[in-house]
Amino acid sequence: MADRRVKRGLRACLLMLAAAVLTACGGGGSEGSQGNNNPPPVAITKTEAFRFLDQATFGPTETDAQRVIDRAYAGWIDDQIATPASLELPYLQSLVLPSGTQLSPSDRLDAWFRNAVLGPDQLRQRVAFALSEIMVVSDQSALVNVPAGLAYYYDLLAQNAFGNFRELMEVVTLNPSMGVYLSMLGNEKPDAARNIRPDENYARELMQLFTVGLVELNPDGTTKLDGQGQPIPTYTQETIEGFAHVYTGWTFGGSAAFFLPSFNFLRPMQAFPGFHDTGAKTVLRGAVIPAGQSPEKDLEDALDYIFNHPNVGPFIAKALIQRLTSSNPSPPYVQRVAARFDNNGAGVRGDLGAVVRAILLDAEARAAPASGNTGKLKEPLIRLIALWRAFNGRAASGRFLFDQPQVFFGQAPLRSPSVFNFFGPDHQPTGEIADAGLFAPEMEIVNEYSATNMTNYLLFSIYLRNQAIPGLLPDDIYIDIAAEQQLAADPQAMVNRIVDRFTGGQTSDAVKAQAVAMANRVPLSNPTLRVAEALFLIASSAEYAAIR
């Protein structure tokens, strides 16, 4: 025991040391890759592997934890980056639909759950989900019945999750679902006769929400202040109008004419030069896009100017950190990750793989929690998926037909109420979190109403959707707790086994004691209920709701 504590202390020191080295050399080189000064490998405990997988996947499994232990964090990330994307659209296109029916939003969610629960590319899927909450499109809009188009959009996020951010900006910008959602599609050049000017929607949100944010940032993500102590706006209304003129002339790809749209949601948008404004445009930081360029060249220039704004690194670094590891990253943490965005070590800006690696390998994410303020609340929907992943949740039909997750969990993929996502990065719930000046984005969708509903769905998924329930229908998604049931005669052993499998030992004695006591109240003749009672208390606990 003492020995283990010493080892743990050593490991923390080594991680701090590694971080210090990274900072000192401007963030060059990833942990465990090259060089002779690598610290000797230190064994990762199962508990540590589970905590890492809580941050990097849709939920830890013992198999994945063993892979993390075998390959170490950096090796596991390398493997994941090399794993090709599990895609939604090909799956949807392979579905044999009942005659007379079309793909529905539930089919799209089936594809999404399938990849979230079963995809071998867990890190990629998790980062894609994070990106889908930053570069938001939603079916709570004119896209309400465009499941294939939204699947295609999501696939682009997955395929570019470790690619270059500049490329991601471009595929997102030219995606017709985004084009419809933020009305760049069909946006025309000004026409004085009709008293019209270009639509400003995409111009505004691409900067405000997807790339640079509202105010100038320091490299560590804190707000830069002017001489009067005031924040400095990143752009003005005039900047937005400049970009709005850039984004004119685009409609669905394969259209016969600007006003004869193809409605093809499965290919990039296409420009019609006759509808594009060819004047000069003043854009970010006073840069001027010259007159007379093609729509495509204007777009390339505009995206380049945004991509090269110094805000993008800290802005995206902080946004992804908040989605994966921490609601309140320290400025140095943000700065270390932003530095990797600015330069991946090989002189490349915008390497998202390097950014994700930096987020997960950073000492602040890997060291044991320094205080109660570290970490974050798990996204509510991820708690359900983690249950399914740990306990082999699936339906006999092989499908994941759960089409209203937002009703129970306050969120569903590509189903945000607005472009501002289900929750904002600066949400501060009243009480000790706001009093401490901290943020808890996910708490914005946890209120009395939703908290009850999510707990109810977990209860349903455990008590009424497990392998021992008779009469399950082919599409019912059920967990397999048969192995735990075998231990039901010894509640202590049973709970230890559940905790091992579900949380990798991250569960406290207090929760375990309640789980054991609850199981003990159930007659031994009902071993399934013994497991269910214990598992529910663990899965619904406030402790399990947070990542430390």
Add this chain to the structure above:
Amino acid sequence: MSSVTRRQFIQSSALGLAGASLAHLPGAVRAELLGSNAAFTDYKALVCVFLFGGNDSFNMVVPRSVAEYGVYANSRQNLAVARDVLLPIQPLTSDGAQYALHPLMPGIRDLFETGRAAVVANLGPLIQPTTRTQYLNRSVPLPPQLFSHNDQQDQWHTLRGRAAIQTGWAGRIADALASETVAQQIALNISLNGTTPFQAGLDTLPYTIGTTGAPIYFGMTTAPEDRDRRSAFEALLAENWPSIFARAFARVHRRALDTADLVNSALALAPTLTTVFPPSRLAQQLAMVARLIAVRSELDMSRQIFFVAAGGFDTHDNQVADQPDLFADVSASIAAFHAATVELGVASQITTFTQSDFGRTLTSNGDGTDHGWGGHQLVVGDAVRGRDIYGQMPRLEIGGADDAGAGRIVPTIAVDQFAVTLAKWFGVLDTQLDAIAPNLANFAQRDLGFLT
């Protein structure tokens, strides 16, 4: 006991662990225990209808006199509502022009014409009175990030201007009235649209409910077979978790458990209303508000602020096709709600008002509008000095005296003035109003006069 220490006492007892037992005492007993000596003897409620996305209210209230309609139509082009289908209104006071409502708002038109609804003209977030020239020269302090959805929603909710204020003005009202409303069994602020900064207080917490009431925890009722599970669940909520996030999460559950049975048993006593509500989400939220108002006495409620919302107002695209349905929903839902308050005999005790991110550009982007600034809002209820337009209708001219650019209209009334007029009617003392509305001191008119 000074108000601060009393507030701290209330917070530590009513919201703390002791609150669990206090909550079950009769209201009057609790009021006495907690030292309240100024409880309200009447009932009033404010109902905020937030129109998310930025309502294009320049098509909701439209000039119909020939000259003014001509200016409007020239600015709006293909987005203009045809003059011959508008619903005329006859405000008691006239600025020389004549006005009308959108053709799909007959419910609001009837309420207006019978003196139960008013229009508040051209309001928006302001820090101090601002002219077009001052805006263009940036010679007065302006709310940050004008024309941005979430920032301007935030201004409407918090009135923060450029200050770092975390609370909403409804939350601050609840804080200000904490002593007078201490006997209330549930929170003063109730949202039917999830968490909103509008209702965030410093000392008081809002309560969130659904359109069918408070959901109950499955398998955790007070029935014998559920009792052990519920005790175990509650025991874990009470743990002092190391994570600040876990503690916040547990507190939400604690409140949900404490409140759900209370609210649902009260709701079970609600009379069946003959008023028929439309099926829209907005109307269904208002239907639940009406039911909660119906059982106000069961819950010892004397003051309530409800938050309901509708979305889809960000009409960048297809405005001509989409906007009529939005206005029809607002009108029919609010009219049904008003009818329900008449049925319940509380129409003069309930004031409903709209808010929205911003008005929209007068100019078109081809088939829609972009983010603007000032816009009109509706106030409805029998306490409203209705059938009138409060404030000054803007000149709807591109490049005109009220145009900040592209037909973004500079507001002439601050949200602070609007909020304070409502708060004062609600029972907030004059001395507390500046704390509710931090920019109020910069404006000469503290009460817009639309409430009796």
